[in-house]
Amino acid sequence: MQRTIIVILSAAVLISGVLTIQGWVRRRQANWVLSYAILSSGLFIWSLGYALELTLPSLAAKVLMAKVQYVGITAVPFGWLTFAAKYGGFEYKLTKKTYALLSIIPFATIIIAFTNEFHHLLWTNLSLETVGNVTVLGISHGPWFWVNWVFAQLQVLLGTIIMVWAFPNFHTGHQNNLLLLILAAFIPWVGNVLYIADLNPIPYLDWTPVTFTVSGLLLSIGAFWLNFLDLLPIARQTAVRSLPDGILIIDKNGKIVEANTAAERALKIPVSLLINKTVQELAQKFDQIRPLHTTLQNNTHSPQQEIVFFGKIYDLTKANITDQQGQTRGLLLTLRDITSRKQSEAALAAQMRLFESMVTVAQATHGNLTTEDLLKKTVEVAIALTNAEEGSLFALDESGDVRSYLLAKESTSIKSKRFTQQVLQQGVAGWVYQHKRPALIHDTRLDKRWLWHPDEARNPRSALVIPIVLESRVVGVLSLHHSKPHFFKDQDAQLMQAAANQMALALRNAEVYEAQRRTAHHHQILYRILRHLSTHMDAESILHEAVKTIHEQTRWTAVAIIEPTKDQQQLHVTAASGALQNLIGEYFPINRGITGRVLKTGQTQIVPNVSLDPDRIRDIENIRSLVSAPMEFQGKKIGVFTAQSSEYDAFDDEDVWLVEALADACALVIANARLYAQTKQQLQEQTILRQAVSAIATNMELSSILNKAASHLCQILEATSAAIFEFNAKSQQTALMALHLTDEAKAEEEETQHQHFAQFYKHHVPRLETHFDMAYTDANSDNTRLGFLAREGIQTTIRIPLPQEAENERTAFVEIWDSKHKWRYSESQ
Secondary structure, three states, X not given: OHHHHHHHHHHHHHHHHHHHHHHHHXXXXXXXXXXXXXXXXXXXXXXXXXXXXXHOOOHHHHHHHHHHXXXXXHHHHHHHXXXXXXXXXXXXXXXXXXXXXXXXXXXXXXXXHXXXXXXXXXXXXXXXXXXXXXXXXXXXXXXXXXXXXXXXXXXXXXXXXXXXXXXXXXXXXXXXXXXXXXXXXXXXXXXXXXHHOOOOOOOOOOHHXXXXXXXXXXXXXXXXXXXXXXXXXXXXHXXXXXXXXXXXXXXXXXXXXXXXXXXXXXXXXXXHHHOOOEHHXXXXXXXXXXXXXXXXXXXXXXXXXXXXXOOEEEEEEEEEEEOOOOOEEEEEEEEEEOHHHHHHHHHOHHHHHHHHHHHHHHHHOOOOOOHHHHHHHHHHHHHHHHOOOEEEEEEEOOOOOEEEEEEOOOOOOOOOHHHHHHHHHHOHHHHHHHHOOOEEEOOOOOOOOOOOOOOOOXXXXXXXXXXXXXXXXEEEEEEEEEOOOOOOOHHHHHHHHHHHHHHHHHHHHHHHXXXXXXXXXXXXXHHHHHHHHOOOOOHHHHHHHHXXXXXXXXXXXXXXXXXXXXXXXXXXXXXXXXXXXXXXXXXXXXXXXXXHHHHHHOOOEEEOOHHHOOOOOOOXXXXXXXXXXXXXXXXXXXXXXXXXXXXXXXXXXXXXXXXXXXXXXXXXXXXXXXHHHHHHHHHHHHHHHHHHHHHHHOOOOHHHHHHHHHHHHHHHHOXXXXXXEEEEOOOOEEEEEEEEEOOOOXXXXXXXXXHOHHHHHHHHHHHXXXXXXXXXXXXXXXXOHHHHHHHOOOXXXXXXXXXXXXXXXXXXXXXXXXXXXXXXXXXXX
């Protein structure tokens, strides 16, 4: 008996081992194959462990194998439940939380099994029992055994219910696989019930691993014979049955594993006869499948083809079905009924020819064609498309007046302007112009709108008149004539209306193309200039580089940048090139000249003849016309950009546009350069201030602190000397607290600091104490020693009162002297 049981268990181990290898190798093929691999792995570990438990003689060895089995015992129901959920179409229920909950009891059971000696929750007693010639492990189950058993049975039961529930939703071919899976799960369950319910013919023998042999054989049949691992288990309720397009899914063996009702209608073959049949087998039975078989046999690389079933045209789309590794697992065929579309395409074949002809019209717009030339070519194309005998066209301006009358054979203007106006007012052309709709005249003799030209040698009997509309404006009226009545049809009117729209579009495209070409040329110049300007950040050098580069890139005789002075009283030629280069550095009144007019009005001034302009200041040799544009940045006028030429009226609209664009570009670059200089200056001042604060904070001696402060004041304001002193209002005396003289300071500055402060402060203290402001020495009105020194070039620029915190009295002062720049500092300084 023992040998028989061992042989059966060995077969179970072998079969489950093969299935385990197959499952893990193909686990990436589909999401449910991984659960299948876990299930087969559990079967293998359980079977192998139980076979070793029966074979090994000692109690310790049998107990160890019993513990190892629990890895498989817990994996089997978990793998079955997740496999059933995925295979049956309920994968969306398997969230991370669900996996975590399903894993709690299995992991706890494995831990309890390997630590049973400490708590006896799984087994309360383990012993060796002999049944016949078989030595088995006698087990008394603990409370946790029943917890795990109930949980496992619930998982198996729920997985089986899912499979049974999904059974009706699968095609017949898939249902065979489902039956095998349900039966493979049911047989071990019967063996487990026999073991638990004391119905065991051999006491203590667990029949569950023994029944795995039968389950393994059933799974082998499904895996290797029915190839259920290669199939796509798509439930009907989640499939594409309701799609209007026909769907055929073919596995890698060429069998149709899925088809919807739309495919059934297209092929006129029931779905039940399509499933699990190859296309080749179906082609031998059904003639309508042969085109599909031929198409698949040709193995064309085109993903879309047209195929005909029972007189209907279908768009056949092929798409490979790949797994997560990128390997092809099948083929998806989509059949879309395009019969109506094909019929529409056939009905619109004439329109397609028309649109192709419009390409010729569009190509004719390239180059330097006049409007008349373009319209002439358009009329010629219209005559060729409609087989008209003659065509004409009224070209209209914005007010609706006739510019010209074009003939297809000879492009000459109509002789009688009065007649053309009459046609637009009273004739059919006027009706078309007013209503912006085509007019189809089957017989000109019966239509009162038709006016006969007295010079016409041949009177047309039928006519087709089409408006050419561009952006809601009628730019022309096209008229096609034929000597036979009822020659033109409604279809001709529709097609020519579309042609007229294309004609208007071609005209607009030609205009846009010319504008874009001019703009591109201007942008190219701007790009080259800005590229040169972007390499400089110094305001002075950037202006000279700007005019130099612009003069080189254009045909202008002279270029200049003129800026107002800081006091806004004068204009200063900052940079110039060409004939104006000698004017660099010159000043002239801001309210005079053409430049002054530009700044005052804020508008570009175009002067075709400079000598006739009343605002010109003087005549400059070789300058006859100019364009001057304001340079503005953020609403502030910062200067004027002027371009001048040696020719009269040398600047057209394109040049004016370019001058204005260059003025804006120069304004932006100058503003950026000034901002850069200002930022650099502020950074330098902040660095000096930071150094001063650091020096003051690290020194506790008053005289040293004040001397360093005086030194940093000279650095920040670029002064030649600085003094900090105290004035005693009661004694009318001053005391010098700190003095810093730079190398550029004059000797008189030191003498002044020592001897003349008392006289000054006696005179100025009342105003300083009440106003707490800055005082400047006026060389013309100050009769003191300070005023004399100021007139000699040693200017006292700033006196700042410093309040004392104790009494809040302004008795300390800082005085800054300058004998180098002789400038007046700003409030920020």
